[in-house]
Amino acid sequence: MRALLLASGLVALCFVAMPASGAGTADAAPAATAQTEGVGRLDGASAEAFADSLAALEADMGGAAKLALHMKLAQVRAKLAEQRGRPLTDAEFATALDGKTLAELDSLADAAPTHITIDIETSDDT
Structure with a gap:
C-alpha cells in the first residue's frame, strides 16, 4: 500500500514539473488573455499556450487541488x-x-484510470 502511494506521488510530481517548464518562458499577458477569453478551458494551440491556460486554471487552486x-x-x-x-x-x-x-477533464480521467503495479522484493540483510 505504501509503495503504491509513493509511486502515485512520484508520477504526480513528474507531471507537475512537466507543464510548469513551459510556463516560465511566457509573458504575463498571454496568461491574462487566456483567463479572459477562455475562462475555465484549456488552450491547446501550442504547448506554451497549454501551459499558460493551465497556470490560469491553477491560479485559484490550493496545493491539493493542483496535485x-x-x-x-x-x-x-x-x-x-x-x-x-x-x-x-x-x-x-x-x-x-x-x-x-x-x-470534461474529470470525465476523461475517470474513463482512463491509471493502474500502477510495483513489484517489491523484501531485502534480506541477515
Whole structure:
C-alpha cells in the first residue's frame, strides 16, 4: 500500500514539473488573455499556450487541488499514449485537450484510470 502511494506521488510530481517548464518562458499577458477569453478551458494551440491556460486554471487552486489536477492530466496522457502506442509530445497532448473544461477533464480521467503495479522484493540483510 505504501509503495503504491509513493509511486502515485512520484508520477504526480513528474507531471507537475512537466507543464510548469513551459510556463516560465511566457509573458504575463498571454496568461491574462487566456483567463479572459477562455475562462475555465484549456488552450491547446501550442504547448506554451497549454501551459499558460493551465497556470490560469491553477491560479485559484490550493496545493491539493493542483496535485489532483496534475494526477488527472497524468491519467489522461497515459491513456492517450496507450491508445496511440507511443508517448505523446507536449504539443500532441495540448492539441488533444484543446478546449476542454475541468469537468470534461474529470470525465476523461475517470474513463482512463491509471493502474500502477510495483513489484517489491523484501531485502534480506541477515
